[in-house]
Amino acid sequence: MTKQIRQLDRVVIRFAGDSGDGMQLTGDRFTSETAQLGNDISTLPNFPAEIRAPAGTLPGVSSFQVHFADHDVLTPGDAPNVLVAMNPAALKANLADLQPGADIIVNTDEFTKRNLAKVGYASSPLDDDSLARYSVHPVALTSMTVGALADAGVAKKDAERAKNMFALGLLCWMYSRPYESTLRFLERKFATRPDLVGANKAAFRAGWNYGETTEAFAVRYEVKPARMRPGTYRNITGNQALALGLVAAGVRSKLPVFLGAYPITPASDILHELARHKRFGVTTMQAEDEIAAVGAALGASYGGALGVTTTSGPGVALKSETISLAVALELPLVIVDVQRAGPSTGMPTKTEQADLNLALYGRHGEAPLAVVAPKSPSDCFYAALEAARIALTYRTPVILLSDNYVANGSEPWLLPTVDELPDLRVEFATEPNGEDGKTFLPYLRDPRTLARPWAVPGTPGLQHRIGGLEKADKTGDISYDPANHDFMVRIRQERIDAIPVPDVDVEDPDGDARVLVLGWGSTYGPIGAACRALRERGLPIAQAHLRHLAPLPANLGEVLAQYDKVVVPEMNLGQLARLVRARYLVDAVPFNQVSGLPFTAATLENMLEDVVKNA
Amino acid sequence: MTKQIRQLDRVVIRFAGDSGDGMQLTGDRFTSETAQLGNDISTLPNFPAEIRAPAGTLPGVSSFQVHFADHDVLTPGDAPNVLVAMNPAALKANLADLQPGADIIVNTDEFTKRNLAKVGYASSPLDDDSLARYSVHPVALTSMTVGALADAGVAKKDAERAKNMFALGLLCWMYSRPYESTLRFLERKFATRPDLVGANKAAFRAGWNYGETTEAFAVRYEVKPARMRPGTYRNITGNQALALGLVAAGVRSKLPVFLGAYPITPASDILHELARHKRFGVTTMQAEDEIAAVGAALGASYGGALGVTTTSGPGVALKSETISLAVALELPLVIVDVQRAGPSTGMPTKTEQADLNLALYGRHGEAPLAVVAPKSPSDCFYAALEAARIALTYRTPVILLSDNYVANGSEPWLLPTVDELPDLRVEFATEPNGEDGKTFLPYLRDPRTLARPWAVPGTPGLQHRIGGLEKADKTGDISYDPANHDFMVRIRQERIDAIPVPDVDVEDPDGDARVLVLGWGSTYGPIGAACRALRERGLPIAQAHLRHLAPLPANLGEVLAQYDKVVVPEMNLGQLARLVRARYLVDAVPFNQVSGLPFTAATLENMLEDVVKNA
Amino acid sequence: MPSPIPVTPVKLTGKDFKSDQEVRWCPGCGDYAILAAIQQFMPELNIPRERTVFVSGIGCSSRFPYYMNTYGMHSIHGRAPAIATGLSVSRPDLSVWVVTGDGDALSIGGNHLIHALRRNVNLKILLFNNRIYGLTKGQYSPTSEVGKITKSTPVGSADAPFNPLSLALGAEATFVARTIDSDRKHLQSVLRAAAEHEGSAFVEIYQNCNIFNDGAFDLIKDPATRDEHLIRLEQGQPITFGNDGRFSVVHPEGSFGLTVQEGGTPIIHDATVDDPAYAFALTRLSGSDLTTTPIGVFRNVSRPSYDQVVQKQLADAAAEATGTPEAMLADLLNAGDTWTTG
């Protein structure tokens, strides 16, 4: 049977199933194949906080969304065009997000009475007309997989498990994806179990062939490669990119990297990744708690390493006192906060941007430090390098505010060459710096950077003591002198304020916008997509996105002043908005969503349309 | 010999000596006597961080300043009229603060070569003309005391130690203070050592008689009682008042008070004081650390007590994560932060207001709570009651921002009657509150207060579970629902914003001011004194002082709008200023001093004069 | 001293202790067995449900309180002993239980744990030890064996684990026991003893995490090997184990420790000896490898609980108090040097 091939410019697919159904893996593989085809991509995994909630329940649903297109994409997509629902729970949990007319591929084998009842379906939605608005493709995924593997020599349980590969095969056929890399991947993954390699490959092929032969699927789709900047790409998540950025910072600074970390969702994967790179001189220590983790990192920094600690909000709260010590000691330290929904334990697997206040103000006394934030998964690599650059050059703790959305989302990354990465080499103090040529003054500042010398233990003649009590200017001796304290408080603020950071860019293609959207961190994608959509509709709008939250770019005040209206969308209750209002006395209007989910482009587009039209 | 008696309207005396010289005690006694005479008073103790720094050194100097007057005083005074210097270090450390013409009473016995050398005096300042601008009274305090006690039957060391009582006797004579209470005090203090009672009384009398008989002191002074509101007064420090306020909150709420605390300067005295009031059902627990302290307090609140924890900045930083839990649990909790100079260990015995940001924003996620601050030592009593009121009525953690200046300073306090204190009784939940009459909904809010029911363990039928994960509205069940989270984040903010707090008063006697000074917390005294001085000079100025930092008084925006210029003096780098700028888009101008010392009235007067003249 | 906790008027059943919340551990997790055992056990105590409180930290195990129809708090990571201390000390009429994991109790919460034990706070502390971080998906914990390969230690962990019972004894614990998720009867017998103990009762429960550390305790669970490795401590009984009791736990002369011997004269177990040296020696029989693993009550001695002393101090002060609280407050405010103007 010859199938019709239809061209599409973009597709959003969501794979959804039970936590045990392997949806993250399925999504990952589809993404990887799609990436190799040259489409631009953005992905959004979404999994429950429970390790494995009871099978077939709503809280147990795990999903993975991938958006791919023949042009550059900025978000994982608002509403899926295709939903793969491995069971009734997956269908129910995701239905509301679909566009009318979307394709739904359901695994009919799982639509048993019991499973339907588990999620409160009185009758099967496949049998009534509740799915009339969608294009439903009922597929007996499990039984066909088991059937296909009848002779594969694996246990029935293993055969059933391979149903995700059947689904993947089917989708790959539908969207004309290449599959060699998946077959290779299966060989690697099950290297010790050749029977499973065979079974999974067979399941994949069965799925593909099912698409090819059955009449149920009449159309295949193609999405042409996107025109992307030439180069070598890989698909990468934010956490991976961040870890690689830290490795790169070690290589480019020629310093050992020391990570002190305590596991916490969604930051743990950075620890996991870095633990595998000992060959770069990266030491990872799983500490007894967050306070020990940052303490050990600070101790390592004191000894001349690039000390790093990775955590999420609750961990940053616990680390506050030690970070305040780091501010007083003026040592380099990178604190990574992969934000999640709070307060308290909140929703650990959901995203939020509500730790900006904590990063800026969450310490006792006046304890200023630098704050940077990545705007996309691959940007985490550069943000980590930038955090390390500031920490090392200006001898200060730097908080890097990632969040669950960029951390677990992925996108294609145009790989840089090592040479083009910033040179982060530092100079340790080796000689006395006093006027007499003999004394060492640990708090004598470099007039250019306002940084104090980094004299690491082991350096002969520079023995000195530092601590958390107020220090006399230059000598670093304990001082209770009022004027000295006032001076030190101000210079600590000044040295952060004076860190040169790049000006913020404004995207205002036609230069005729009267409304500026100001964002920071992971909202870059949805804001960008919304602005693009508005512009395409002839509604001018300008976008500026902050990588540096402290210090703020020098031109920000000017930029803000150029627009009639400034809107600040944030996944919090208006923390950046408050900052710029206070600083520039600009009536920046917050637009907030604190639902644990990223903004959809549509939400922002609607809101901004109102603003632009009323501006 | 008859002495001349001269009338004064105000006097500022500073007692200064070695840490071991008993200057705090001397100052305390003088203050107490002065209070009983009906003068208005304000005091400022100042002691080193070291327990007992090496004798005779500058870091070892301990001092106590008392300002008393025939009118109401607002500060401990900028520049002493009288300095009692028990040794060369005390002289050197304090000289710069004196007004020209000030009286200096020095203990000549301590002006030995060795002691002079210790503080870098090449020759004795008593012998050259370096003290020419002052009126110096050399007194051989030690030897005269020892002489007076020759027959008292105490060891020479004990006799020498009594020299502070000699000095006190002399000062009491000079300023015509009554001394009965001091004699009674000595009896109490040395109850187990009658020999010391005798010796100290004798030393006191010897000092008095020395003033009476010697020609060195020709003049006695009198300061008439101040016209104060009628009633019974006592002199009280901020920490004492705060502790009493907590005891009173227990009595007025009929709840047991549970204090979980870990010692830290300058908050420890609240623990010490409360530990003595077990008869009120006050439990004090010295926990293993700050996290345990706030945890235990929260556990006690959960059980139906008024949970309180007392600490300083480093402790608040450590408690952040648990406070965030308290926000999520919506339980009453009072967190007292007696601020000290930071960051890190900073200057533990010095004052600062730099934890406002921490109190407002120092938690991960959106974790709003209420913040109140006392404006003077005795006001700590009412601030504690107000914190308890908000915590109990609105089921929320409340941070009470005291600081070292009010905590250790003292002033006369017009004692309230118990009946006039607010009624803080609460109602525990006892019955199911669900519509079905059977279910208990732990997160169903009182529509008036937006508080959830407080159902303490032990209440039959109301068993329920609470925790730090996001809770479904009403049921409190764990919820990952996006809309629910967004709702809960907003309602948590709203319920704090909606707490009714009194409008802020503006002091603008003639109603013609164009400049408003806005302050909060312990700057009330110096700001008030500066404003008064300006008004007396015909320069109109308005003063508003915030007790509530979160929520802010409803009328604040209006108030700010009425003035051409708003100045915000703070002992930080502008934390309140930033808050009101962001909130009201008012160009509030910060004026900051972060020296570890309170503002002097003169500093503020100068600054404000400029502002008023240029407004 | 009679217990300040009232007796339940009606006899309860295990079902009464089930809450309406859906249990959400991984299928097969050892936590299910513990939950069932505890729910079944609770009625024995004759304590009304509303007088029972479970406080937990964070971890898979710490989800426990949600499933009990008692009062409960799922607090934050590591802090349950501290929070429970405040509750217990201020509410002697409650039966307060702490549920925690090896990471929660021994990693981030180590300090609160040892201080609760030192103080002898009246808490029943149940540590579900699966030797792994379950909730954060499988990093090693302070009870994982040396060289453990996990996500955070791809070439093996570098540090020796705690022996939780040794640590508890070093921290002056008065009641120390160990049991296993899979042995409901034994688990309940240990809970019984713990509940009767006044002061801190520390109970380690070996718990299988079938997702991230499956089979960690198989040696002492598997019927094929169990009897040769598991040592059941029974008060007043000789300590023997193995098929037909062929192994004895003996105390070699001059030694301070214990060893296992085929034949030989077994020592008689006595958890009530005051000197913790005996219980400590017992804890050293088992290390990470489980080859000779005692379960049961290791130590059970009496020492005033923190709660008792605090309550006594409060009672003494109250006994001396005269007048109403309001009158006392008025006196307190007016204490010291006062003066009156008018």
Next chain:
Amino acid sequence: MPSPIPVTPVKLTGKDFKSDQEVRWCPGCGDYAILAAIQQFMPELNIPRERTVFVSGIGCSSRFPYYMNTYGMHSIHGRAPAIATGLSVSRPDLSVWVVTGDGDALSIGGNHLIHALRRNVNLKILLFNNRIYGLTKGQYSPTSEVGKITKSTPVGSADAPFNPLSLALGAEATFVARTIDSDRKHLQSVLRAAAEHEGSAFVEIYQNCNIFNDGAFDLIKDPATRDEHLIRLEQGQPITFGNDGRFSVVHPEGSFGLTVQEGGTPIIHDATVDDPAYAFALTRLSGSDLTTTPIGVFRNVSRPSYDQVVQKQLADAAAEATGTPEAMLADLLNAGDTWTTG
């Protein structure tokens, strides 16, 4: 394994270890004696001053680093072991010492302490135990005796103290010792053993706080009573004390603990036995009352230090590495599924 710490080329003296900072403890404080003893001792180690680092927390004792002409950090309350761990693990060429107090190490810092000991981090931990909070002016500490009356406990503390050495042993410490501020020779002998130990060496130093807890250790310091109460442990020697050695520390048959007896057969001290039960029993000889107080090295056994294992893992990884770091980084970036457009 040869020490990675270089030997000082020139012989140093005690004076070389004095910094230019004025010492600021109360006159008469026991900290002075400890400082003097340590300054005098350091040259023995032949370690260059710049390779020596003192890390402390907060407390009177924690001012220590300021007075040493070495590298030093006066960190924050309780966190010194954690900070020192990061330094030690990443800098095997340094000799890292931790100075801490009973509050700093055992109250707020308890968790870091026990984890450092469990890991066997290469730190020499000196705990100045004055059984009081000195710097905050006299509250009770976790080593104060029960019923201690202090500012925070006006009717007496309600909780039993830690025995720091028992706690350390419960936490798997490999080197555990005790000494006294006033006995310089003994103090230095213990430091010597600690310095030689690879891994964590935990040394409790009884220190008099003459302001807030004066005379706490008089029973074992006062020449009039000392000999009847102080037990000096010497490796390989019988444990006797008292005038003319009239008391023996004996190990009653069948017992797991130790008792003191007039006459009797003393046990022979051996700090190197692997089973910590012996050292644990020794620690139980002394409680708060000091009547029979051993000083010296209780336990000194060998176990790989955390530092060694971590360094070995790094070295193994480095040995397998090929190419320059830059080339390896390029490979790392390009790893996995990549595609090229052009």
